[in-house]
Amino acid sequence: MSDDQDEEIILKDLDDDELVEQMQDDLYDGMTAEVSEGTQILLDRGWDANAVLTDALVEGMRIVGIDFRDGILFVPEVLQCANAMKGGMSLLRPILAESENSSSLGTYVIGTVKGDIHDIGKNLVGMMLEGAGFEVIDLGINNPVENYLEAIDKHKPAILGMSALLTTTMPYMGVVIEEFDKRGILKELPVMVGGAPLNQEFADAINAHTYGRDAAMTAELAKVIVGKNR
Amino acid sequence: MVKALPRTLIIACGALAKEILHLKKMLGSAGGSIDLQCLPANYHNRPDKIIPGLEKIIASKGSSYERILIGYGDCGTGGQLDTFIKNNKNLLRLPGAHCYAFYAGLNEFDALMEEELGSFFLTDYLVQFFDTLIIKGFGIDRYPDLKDMYFANYKRVVYLAQSENEDLQARAQAAADTLGLDYEYRFTGYGELAFTIETFSISENANV
Ligand code: B12
Numbered sequence: 001m002s003d004d005q006d007e008e009i010i011l012k013d014l015d016d017d018e019l020v021e022q023m024q025d026d027l028y029d030g031m032t033a034e035v036s037e038g039t040q041i042l043l044d045r046g047w048d049a050n051a052v053l054t055d056a057l058v059e060g061m062r063i064v065g066i067d068f069r070d071g072i073l074f075v076p077e078v079l080q081c082a083n084a085m086k087g088g089m090s091l092l093r094p095i096l097a098e099s100e101n102s103s104s105l106g107t108y109v110i111g112t113v114k115g116d117i118h119d120i121g122k123n124l125v126g127m128m129l130e131g132a133g134f135e136v137i138d139l140g141i142n143n144p145v146e147n148y149l150e151a152i153d154k155h156k157p158a159i160l161g162m163s164a165l166l167t168t169t170m171p172y173m174g175v176v177i178e179e180f181d182k183r184g185i186l187k188e189l190p191v192m193v194g195g196a197p198l199n200q201e202f203a204d205a206i207n208a209h210t211y212g213r214d215a216a217m218t219a220e221l222a223k224v225i226v227g228k229n230r
Numbered sequence: 231m232v233k234a235l236p237r238t239l240i241i242a243c244g245a246l247a248k249e250i251l252h253l254k255k256m257l258g259s260a261g262g263s264i265d266l267q268c269l270p271a272n273y274h275n276r277p278d279k280i281i282p283g284l285e286k287i288i289a290s291k292g293s294s295y296e297r298i299l300i301g302y303g304d305c306g307t308g309g310q311l312d313t314f315i316k317n318n319k320n321l322l323r324l325p326g327a328h329c330y331a332f333y334a335g336l337n338e339f340d341a342l343m344e345e346e347l348g349s350f351f352l353t354d355y356l357v358q359f360f361d362t363l364i365i366k367g368f369g370i371d372r373y374p375d376l377k378d379m380y381f382a383n384y385k386r387v388v389y390l391a392q393s394e395n396e397d398l399q400a401r402a403q404a405a406a407d408t409l410g411l412d413y414e415y416r417f418t419g420y421g422e423l424a425f426t427i428e429t430f431s432i433s434e435n436a437n438v
Contacts, residue, residue, distance in 0.1 A: 071276070074369070075275075075368065075369070076368055076369020076370075076372065076373060076376055077369070079369075079373070079376055079379055080369075080373060083375075115343070115347070117347060117348060117383040117384075119383065120379070120380075141383055142347060165306075166306070166327065167304045167306060167307070167308050167309060167327055168327045170308065196277070196306065196308075197277070197306050197307065197308030197309075198308060199308065199310075202308065202309075
């Protein structure tokens with residue numbers, strides 16, 4: 001990395017490509033004000049809000065995710081990055097909501113399962129899904145099957161996601177899926193599962209549609225599920 | 231003639247070292263056949279490192295022992311530690327999902343969670359290293375705002391104490407204050423850690 005740390009970079013002097021790259025760096029460093037400033041500059045230059053989201057913010061967060069997985073970044077740093085991304089997104093959200101052509105990929109209901117109150121990973125997944133174009137309904141933590149059923153009724157999601165961080169709460173995901181199956185919901189509703197103690201084998205064993213290893217991967221897989229990718 | 235007890239290795243989380251050494255001492259001659267080797271306590275936050283760490287030690291010195299006690303609960307391995315134990319001979323692990331459960335007692339731990347899901351548990355070890363592991367380890371010193379991101383869903387700190395130590399109690403109370411949570415104290419002693427090691431050390435086979 002460069003030694004000229006204190007040489008200040010004037011964001012608005014950068015051309016588009018340089019600015020996008022700089023924003024990804026700033027996001028990586030958790031610099032909320034700079035990421036927001038960059039977002040505004042791109043919008044002022046006439047960039048489409050969707051393109052700002054995808055090229056600068058989502059791509060930046062994808063890189064963060066890779067370094068987190070490889071043990072280069074740790075939870076506190078990732079949370080700073082997430083805050084920086086949130087800053088940028090808060091500028092984009094109203095524009096995206098208004099624009100005619102921001103076709104939502106559908107609703108994604110997500111929640112941490114009953115007995116578990118870990119929510120950092122779930123929140124990151126929710127943010128990346130929103131970045132990918134889903135309308136995200138976050139049920140929060142400690143959700144019994146009734147909450148998921150109610151949300152399915154109310155929001156008619158395209159996909160439902162469950163998160164668990166404790167070995168003792170992961171089996172509950174199987175309970176929820178079984179209940180969906182009993183009610184004939186499972187045939188129509190793809191269920192994604194994730195959380196650090198899970199793996200593909202476990203997801204298969206409980207009959208989940210898809211296992212999401214991390215937030216970026218989950219967003220990609222979700223797009224594939226709704227048929228909006230490659 | 232008294233038959234010699236089988237040579238036993240305990241491979242444990244570094245956070246249990248002090249307690250296990252104390253138990254070994256209390257067991258007197260039965261403790262003499264036990265050797266302890268620890269993995270770094272910070273594997274706690276990287277459960278994917280636990281099994282590779284165990285494999286390395288077992289490969290290098292496992293053959294000198296007749297049986298090995300894994301000084302871990304499941305600890306977030308998602309059941310993979312149990313599969314590992316099943317696939318290897320003469321291995322056994324501590325009961326329960328994690329140290330909070332085997333210190334409190336499995337049923338008692340469930341009852342505490344039932345009573346208040348928003349409980350954050352401290353042990354002697356965690357109280358002692360609260361600043362290093364929680365405040366610095368989770369970056370709360372550098373980014374104070376993170377405190378709420380981590381603990382917004384929590385209501386109380388429950389100190390599951392292994393020893394009766396007023397200094398630690400004061401520090402646990404201070405930790406709760408720092409997190410802005412209620413404080414509760416439960417003396418547990420070594421709980422099922424003591425029971426498992428005692429039974430293991432006097433039995434003649436691994437299947438205690
Ligand atoms: C941060 C953390 C906490 C924070 C939680 C803050 C919060 N608001 O969530 C705090 C400090 C409060 C905490 C508390 C506890 N924790 Co904790 N915690 C962790 C830790 C270190 C990291 C989890 C995390 O946030 N990772 C960062 C995120 C980004 O990663 P992630 O969650 O895996 O999510 C990614 C993927 O899994 C995936 N994903 C996640 N969800 C979903 C959902 C879907 C649908 C999909 C597709 C994908 C997906 O995408 C995410 C983003 O890339 C883990 C250890 C670990 N490395 O897993 C222990 C861990 C989970 N905790 C553990 C324990 C024991 C506890 C406590 C009991 C400890 C205590 N002293 O009381 C309490 C819980 C008490 C209670 N009442 O439940 C154990 C669980 C052990 C077990 N047997 O299961 C672990 C494994 C640590 C350990 N080895 O002991 N914890």
